[in-house]
């Protein structure tokens with residue numbers, strides 16, 4: 056086995072977005088692309104000699120081959136040990152846990168999350184640091200910098216490690232430890248939640264349907280829900296990980312989790328329905344004939360988390376990304392705990408979690424999590440809901456009704472315009488940005504504008520500043536429209552329009568969100584001139 060040094064030149068576009076580097080699979084497969092990026096990670100984090108890493112991915116097409124390259128490059132660069140999930144599989148939250156549990160120097164996670172997989176779809180790679188969380192912007196900037204100056208990379212000339220077998224092997228001087236991807240994570244969940252109470256809930260006939268969307272959570276969900284908690288066989292649907300997610304989008308929303316939505320709208324729906332995404336960090340929550348918006352789920356979990364053993368002493372604080380609805384702010388205010396508003400992207404929660412300022416975090420993009428790991432965690436959210444069902448004995452309808460009665464209902468919707476030509480999307484944003492200073496006081500489609508700005512964030516822990524994090528228009532009556540361009544797409548630009556409005560009248564909690572938000576939607580269109588800029592008459596996806 057010899058270490059080869061291969062000469063290379065910088066490849067444009069190795070700039071990590073909201074969550075690592077995501078590109079078309081073919082781009083990752085193109086000559087030196089993956090190798091350049093891996094070497095840039097190693098160089099960008101200050102070298103890897105003697106370090107230890109966790110490596111795993113969501114099992115999508117190219118996962119195994121990419122892990123082979125990463126392992127041979129790690130060995131060539133002097134890494135001491137890599138802990139790898141069997142078959143190269145690790146959910147993102149499990150990887151985060153393993154980094155923390157094994158006190159490694161970080162990990163490399165292979166996933167494009169909820170984006171489709173396959174030779175013609177998407178692939179991704181991201182670096183998480185020693186705290187288990189996505190690298191900060193300062194670190195990703197260094198990685199990007201390294202990618203712009205790269206001249207060579209090191210790789211071991213060796214046969215691929217057999218990842219089908221658990222146990223320790225050597226690759227050059229590096230130890231490769233192949234582990235069961237599920238057991239440590241399942242043990243962590245068991246330490247956080249009242250598994251006895253949840254087991255009793257299932258024994259008493261509570262029914263759940265969990266859609267793993269042919270992605271990584273299947274084996275985790277079967278072990279936790281069916282084996283350990285005694286939910287009946289078949290509770291987990293689409294539980295076999297597939298390299299292209301059956302050709303679908305492993306994105307847990309009512310559009311893509313169609314099969315689950317059909318079950319929840321059947322004549323005899325289960326009491327609870329949930330889904331997770333490609334790499335297991337997102338969650339969708341539903342009840343019988345009901346979709347629970349991620350922002351509502353976050354607010355309810357924040358309100359009731361103390362019912363689970365891990366959170367029995369209450370929460371230090373809560374954090375949400377800026378476009379996430381303000382529902383959780385009202386819970387934080389009622390409990391007298393700190394509420395933080397961060398830019399989109401889980402990495403921004405890292406410092407708050409590390410500093411013990413926030414215990415629970417969540418995003419409108421179906422991410423919820425806590426300080427147990429440094430990623431959002433789909434199965435964790437489902438288990439917290441189960442723990443709440445078990446302790447309260449209430450139905451989903453009752454829990455929602457009680458929440459709305461106590462805090463009001465924040466109607467919420469996100470409208471996505473996908474694969475818009477980048478210059479048109481940028482033109483829309485800059486036109487709106489120019490208008491912002493003059494908007495306060497104007498009345499648009501019956502909505503009075505209270506304030507408008509471009510969101511910037513100063514991290515309260517390390518003082519770092521992040522600019523340009525979305526345009527916000529605040530209306531009288533606790534309504535809001537937020538505009539931002541997605542940082543995770545791989546084709547053109549995706550315009551996201553986030554819409555919300557608080558309703559406090561007790562007889563108005565049962566409306567269709569699109570109807571309840573009619574004026575906010577109209578005002579958003581008037582202000583941003585979406586049709587004129589993009590030529591699109593309607594959003595591609597409404598959630």
Ligand code: G6P
Nearest residue numbers: 073074400401418420541542543
């Ligand atoms: C990823 C990140 C999330 C973030 C989401 C937003 O899933 O892990 O933290 O909320 O991307 O994606 P967007 O496409 O809106 O930038």
Ligand code: ZN
Nearest residue numbers: 168169334336
């Ligand atoms: Zn994900």
